Amino acid sequence: MTAMAAPRAAATVGTARRRSRPGRRFVLNAVVIFIMFLWLIPTFGMLFNSFRSPADVASTGWWTSIVPPWRFNLDNYVHVLNTNGMGTAFVNSLFITIPSTIIPIAVAAFAAYAFSWMQFPGRDVLFVVVVALLVIPLQTTFVPLLKLLGPQGIHLIGPGVGSFVAVWLAHTGYGLPFAIYLLRNYMGGLPREVFESAAIDGAGQATSFFRLAIPMSVPALAALAIFQFLFVWNDLLVALIYIGAANAPNLPLTVTVANLSNSLGGEWQYLMAAAFLTMLLPVVVFFSLQRYFVRGITGGAVKG
Amino acid sequence: MDPRLLTAIVVVVGVPATVIGYIIVIEQLLRLAPNVWRPRLRPWLWLLPALLFLTVFLVYPTINTVILSFQDKFSRNFVGLLNYQYFFTTSDTLIALRNNAIWLVLLTLFAVGGGLIVAILFDRVRYESIAKSVVFLPLAISFVGASVIWNFMYAYKTPGEPQTGTLNAVVTSVGFDPIAWLQETPLNTIMLIIVAAWIWTGFCMVILSAALKGISAELLEAARVDGATEVEVFRHITFPLLLPTVAVVSTTMIITALKAFDIVYVMTNGNFDTEVIANRMYKELFAFSQPGRASAVAVILLILIVPVMIINIRRFREQEALR
Numbered sequence: 001m002t003a004m005a006a007p008r009a010a011a012t013v014g015t016a017r018r019r020s021r022p023g024r025r026f027v028l029n030a031v032v033i034f035i036m037f038l039w040l041i042p043t044f045g046m047l048f049n050s051f052r053s054p055a056d057v058a059s060t061g062w063w064t065s066i067v068p069p070w071r072f073n074l075d076n077y078v079h080v081l082n083t084n085g086m087g088t089a090f091v092n093s094l095f096i097t098i099p100s101t102i103i104p105i106a107v108a109a110f111a112a113y114a115f116s117w118m119q120f121p122g123r124d125v126l127f128v129v130v131v132a133l134l135v136i137p138l139q140t141t142f143v144p145l146l147k148l149l150g151p152q153g154i155h156l157i158g159p160g161v162g163s164f165v166a167v168w169l170a171h172t173g174y175g176l177p178f179a180i181y182l183l184r185n186y187m188g189g190l191p192r193e194v195f196e197s198a199a200i201d202g203a204g205q206a207t208s209f210f211r212l213a214i215p216m217s218v219p220a221l222a223a224l225a226i227f228q229f230l231f232v233w234n235d236l237l238v239a240l241i242y243i244g245a246a247n248a249p250n251l252p253l254t255v256t257v258a259n260l261s262n263s264l265g266g267e268w269q270y271l272m273a274a275a276f277l278t279m280l281l282p283v284v285v286f287f288s289l290q291r292y293f294v295r296g297i298t299g300g301a302v303k304g
Numbered sequence: 305m306d307p308r309l310l311t312a313i314v315v316v317v318g319v320p321a322t323v324i325g326y327i328i329v330i331e332q333l334l335r336l337a338p339n340v341w342r343p344r345l346r347p348w349l350w351l352l353p354a355l356l357f358l359t360v361f362l363v364y365p366t367i368n369t370v371i372l373s374f375q376d377k378f379s380r381n382f383v384g385l386l387n388y389q390y391f392f393t394t395s396d397t398l399i400a401l402r403n404n405a406i407w408l409v410l411l412t413l414f415a416v417g418g419g420l421i422v423a424i425l426f427d428r429v430r431y432e433s434i435a436k437s438v439v440f441l442p443l444a445i446s447f448v449g450a451s452v453i454w455n456f457m458y459a460y461k462t463p464g465e466p467q468t469g470t471l472n473a474v475v476t477s478v479g480f481d482p483i484a485w486l487q488e489t490p491l492n493t494i495m496l497i498i499v500a501a502w503i504w505t506g507f508c509m510v511i512l513s514a515a516l517k518g519i520s521a522e523l524l525e526a527a528r529v530d531g532a533t534e535v536e537v538f539r540h541i542t543f544p545l546l547l548p549t550v551a552v553v554s555t556t557m558i559i560t561a562l563k564a565f566d567i568v569y570v571m572t573n574g575n576f577d578t579e580v581i582a583n584r585m586y587k588e589l590f591a592f593s594q595p596g597r598a599s600a601v602a603v604i605l606l607i608l609i610v611p612v613m614i615i616n617i618r619r620f621r622e623q624e625a626l627r
Contacts, residue, residue: 032429035422036438042502043441045470046453061468062456095311099319104357106323111354120347124624131620133362135613137563139585140602141365143372143595147379148360161311168319173361176354205346206331234446236566240586254448258570261452268456275452279445286444290437294510 050076050272057269076273084260084270085248086277093233093252093278095164100171100232105224107172108179109217113209115180116188117195127184133177142241145170149242157242163250166242174238175228186220187213222292230282253278326353366606373599387600397601400579403493404608407561407580410494414501415557416550419508423516424538426509436513440506447503447566454499455571458485489577496578499567504560508553515549516542552619555612562608581605 048062051072056065065071080086114120115127149166150157156166190213198208214221232238236254243250245259257274286293330349334342376383391397426435442450459469463481467473472482485495519542527537565582572578574587581601588598 028425028428032425032435035425036435039439039442039502041470042453042457043445046456049456057468059468060466061470061473063470063473091308095315098315102319103323106320107353107357110327110350114347114350118343118347118350120344123347126351128617128620130358131617132613133358134616135559135609136362136366137582137602137605137609139563139582140369140606141362142369142585142589142602143599144365144368145361146589148365161307164311169357170361173357176357177362180354204331205350206327209327230444234444234448236446236448236569237582237586254446257448257452261448261455261570262573271452272456275449279449282444282446283441286441287437290440294440294514 046272047276048072049269050276052076052269054267054269076269077277080260080270080274080277084274085251085256086253086274088249089251089253089256090277092164092250093254096167096171096239096252097229097232099164099168100175101225101228103168104172104175104179104228105221108176108183108224109214109221110209111176111180112183112187113205113213115184116190117208117213118205130177130180134181136177138174138237141173146241157244159247159249161250163243163247167238170238170242171228171232171235175231179224179228182224183217183220186217190216219292219295222289223295226285226289226293229285233282369599369602369606372595373603375596375599377594377596379595383596387596388604390597391600391604396579397584399577400574400581400584401604403577403579404562404564404581406490406493407497407500407564408558410497411500411504411561411564412554412557414497415504415508416512416554418501418505419512419553420546420550422505422509423513424542427513427516436506436509439509442503443506445503448570450499450503451567451570454495454502455486458495460484460487486572486578487576492572492576493578496567496571499571500560500564504557508557511553512546512549515546519545555615559609559612562605 045062048065049057051074052062052065053071053073053075056071115123146157147153149155149169156162156169194212194216195208198212203211234254236258239252239255240258243252243255245251245255251259253274257271257278260271260274327350334346334349337345372379373387374382374384376386422439426432426439429435445453456468457470458472459467460472460482461467461469463476467476467482469482469485471485476482483491486492524537524541527541532540563582564580565586568574568578568580568583569586574580574583581604585598585601585605588594588601
């Protein structure tokens with residue numbers, strides 16, 4: 001849309017709004033608020049319950065706790081942090097997530113730069129392969145990779161810290177197709193003249209990459225970083241496979257909570273407190289960087 | 305040194321230094337190469353880490369899995385189609401296949417349909433961004449977290465006891481008996497899909513909403529001036545223009561449905577006839593120690609996804625032609 005058309009478009013939307021009858025507006029608002037309410041209820045229900053005592057949780061619904069007398073307390077949180085290894089799991093999740101975000105983005109950035117601004121035979125074919133790999137289900141890779149990384153192979157998987165390395169490498173491999181795809185679409189759209197004049201001024205490819213391509217691609221890099229961070233932090237399957245459900249000292253939050261959900265049985269109040277601890281960081285990241293995140297998925301899915 | 309401290313140092317310092325150092329090192333090495341060779345070698349050195357990762361973690365294992373799916377549980381002897389025969393003659397795996405079909409249809413319908421409705425409704429209110437954040441929020445929560453949340457929504461107690469599950473409290477308050485949402489087949493699979501839809505509707509909404517805002521307001525207004533009702537405007541203008549985007553999010557949801565794992569693993573672990581292919585594959589591999597059968601299950605999943613892959617490549621080629 002051109003700059004000329006923008007104010008006019010805004011004006012026409014305004015007339016459409018004014019024309020619709022007040023009764024309709026009321027129904028519309030009621031429906032929208034109802035949908036918001038519907039989406040929030042599950043999370044609120046659990047949030048309230050996680051602050052209630054076991055006896056209360058077992059005997060009455062969470063909605064009874066909203067009205068006074070309030071009897072909320074932090075006991076469930078204290079309990080899971082002290083007895084269920086949630087503190088260690090939180091650190092493990094960081095150990096897993098930080099490199100699993102940095103490595104694929106860096107590797108993808110190198111590749112995306114080569115795909116965008118270097119000439120070499122087979123470039124287009126190779127990129128189509130990347131597009132094809134976008135949808136490969138992780139499940140098809142597990143059996144051979146367990147052999148390769150497990151005791152029969154290079155023995156990364158096991159009780160030691162090596163299993164962290166296995167997860168970093170696996171997440172890098174799995175995250176790369178999307179990362180390369182997104183970054184190449186973005187870097188490829190940067191103005192050609194900038195790179196040409198830098199080359200004329202004698203800048204090498206490394207200089208062009210670090211001084212031009214990377215700073216100009218910050219929106220795409222940020223979107224990708226949030227994406228990969230949320231994906232890895234929230235991942236259960238890859239951690240289950242390469243760390244293992246029983247590898248107690250190395251378990252991330254998701255596996256710990258999944259284990260608790262199997263073992264706690266009736267002690268739901270602990271499970272809920274544990275689940276909320278896992279959500280803390282992603283929700284903060286999400287709300288503070290939502291703008292980039294939205295731009296990332298809309299840019300990745302509907303290009304142009 | 306304490307291994308955890310060492311890990312922390314590697315995580316925060318070692319990994320970033322290594323990846324950035326790579327480019328600096330290869331550029332230094334390229335200076336040693338003769339002038340003619342430099343531009344030929346450079347792209348491949350820049351691509352090398354990516355190609356290595358893609359080959360080792362995606363291409364090689366996928367090919368190897370196809371081979372393993374024709375071998376026995378020790379991955380030694382070829383057994384022909386035995387593992388596939390097992391898949392197509394065992395009732396548990398057939399249930400998984402059926403359930404994935406239900407997932408595919410209903411998740412796509414709920415998430416894309418819901419996302420479209422929500423995008424259109426939210427587009428017309430002033431507090432649009434807050435409303436969108438609310439629906440979008442579950443995407444930041446892990447599937448494990450979501451499963452715990454919804455376990456509590458679906459909680460069931462025998463009739464007569466006070467119901468602590470939100471849904472059953474609503475059901476009993478209007479006079480019906482409480483329902484065991486996660487045990488009654490086929491209701492339970494639908495309830496699991498609702499959890500997934502709760503998460504993915506926001507994703508579809510954001511993409512569809514971006515496309516919706518790309519439609520020219522003048523075009524819509526012109527139709528309204530010509531006397532078209534809101535429903536007609538939607539049917540003949542908005543919807544046809546949104547159709548390519550609907551197709552994109554639908555393919556994403558189809559893949560999500562085929563790969564569904566976490567929610568089933570945490571909420572029912574496939575019990576009460578809620579099994580899905582991905583969870584079955586995990587069980588074959590770890591619970592039953594049958595890598596051959598697990599590989600066959602994975603190959604079937606791959607075959608189901610191949611059409612989406614072809615559509616993606618075709619769409620990519622069309623986009624490139626427009627570049």
